[in-house]
Amino acid sequence: MYRRRLTSLPLFFSHFHQVKRADQLKIYQAFSTEIINPVESESSSTRNSPYVAFVLGGPGSGKGTQCLKIAETFGFEHIGAGDLLRKEMYSSTEEGSGPTKFCNIFPSEFSAMIQKLMREGSIAPSEVTVKLIQKAIESAENRKFLIDGFPRSEENRTAYERIIGAEPNFVLFFDCPEEVMVKRVLNRNEGRVDDNEHTVKERLKVYKAVTLPVVNHYAKKGKLYKVDGTGTQEEIFERVRPIFSSLSSLV
Numbered sequence: 001m002y003r004r005r006l007t008s009l010p011l012f013f014s015h016f017h018q019v020k021r022a023d024q025l026k027i028y029q030a031f032s033t034e035i036i037n038p039v040e041s042e043s044s045s046t047r048n049s050p051y052v053a054f055v056l057g058g059p060g061s062g063k064g065t066q067c068l069k070i071a072e073t074f075g076f077e078h079i080g081a082g083d084l085l086r087k088e089m090y091s092s093t094e095e096g097s098g099p100t101k102f103c104n105i106f107p108s109e110f111s112a113m114i115q116k117l118m119r120e121g122s123i124a125p126s127e128v129t130v131k132l133i134q135k136a137i138e139s140a141e142n143r144k145f146l147i148d149g150f151p152r153s154e155e156n157r158t159a160y161e162r163i164i165g166a167e168p169n170f171v172l173f174f175d176c177p178e179e180v181m182v183k184r185v186l187n188r189n190e191g192r193v194d195d196n197e198h199t200v201k202e203r204l205k206v207y208k209a210v211t212l213p214v215v216n217h218y219a220k221k222g223k224l225y226k227v228d229g230t231g232t233q234e235e236i237f238e239r240v241r242p243i244f245s246s247l248s249s250l251v
């Protein structure tokens with residue numbers, strides 16, 4: 001467990017277009033044409049505490065794909081919340097690899113529970129996901145993390161803050177039209193129990209009702225980077241790149 005004081009990034013954010021919406025939320029929109037100057041600020045690494053970016057967006061918005069690119073280019077550790085749950089699910093089922101020493105930290109009955117809720121498109125109990133994330137953070141040598149697909153609810157968010165004792169440094173949000181997300185999910189072809197028409201519809205309902213309030217929370221706090229999630233993977237990454245380039249002197 002770690003505790004640290006909140007990092008303020010007003011200068012960092014000022015290099016992006018601040019968009020005031022009708023609902024008065026502050027959102028920082030990243031444009032690939034921006035030239036970012038690294039800003040002077042207290043470095044996270046000097047405080048020896050994790051530097052955390054949450055990565056949010058609907059199902060199929062491209063979170064996992066972009067996280068891989070960010071991790072490779074900018075040296076972040078990629079923690080996929082859904083991946084942790086899937087590992088937990090498969091580590092204690094017969095179809096999976098059998099109980100494993102590294103990822104199965106919950107009793108085997110959690111496996112069936114996770115499988116059921118993934119199929120339904122609902123959200124795992126916060127304590128389960130946060131403990132898995134905490135373990136992943138603690139066991140990594142890296143101190144810069146992308147936490148992909150979490151928090152998915154306000155309750156997830158407050159459980160993270162309570163258990164981990166910190167807020168994320170910032171939040172990256174992939175904004176993508178529903179029809180684009182559905183098409184990508186249905187073409188994903190990774191054998192996931194939730195990549196089907198019925199579950200994706202349920203997941204979109206959950207996303208709009210339960211996850212978007214988390215996005216709005218971080219927008220209000222001035223911590224949200226909203227990136228257009230349409231176009232090719234490369235085009236999207238060019239929108240993401242300036243955000244992380246500007247961090248290199250900070251973390």
Ligand SMILES: Nc1ncnc2c1ncn2[C@@H]1O[C@H](COP(=O)(O)OP(=O)(O)O)[C@@H](O)[C@H]1O
Binds near residue numbers: 058184187188230232
């Ligand atoms: N920009 C893109 N254009 C087309 N397909 C994409 C793009 N980004 C990701 N994909 C594909 O869409 C699917 C969903 O992407 P993924 O990164 O898994 O999204 P998420 O993690 O947000 O659900 C994957 O099969 C991925 O290869």
Ligand SMILES: O=c1ccn([C@@H]2O[C@H](COP(=O)(O)OP(=O)(O)O)[C@@H](O)[C@H]2O)c(=O)[nH]1
Binds near residue numbers: 063064124149156
């Ligand atoms: O913090 C999390 C992350 C994921 N999930 C579950 O895992 C599924 C798949 O999540 P993932 O992030 O892998 O899906 P993606 O958005 O990338 O398609 C979700 O629908 C939820 O059922 C969850 O309960 N809590």
Ligand SMILES: [Mg+2]
Binds near residue numbers: 063
């Ligand atoms: Mg994903």
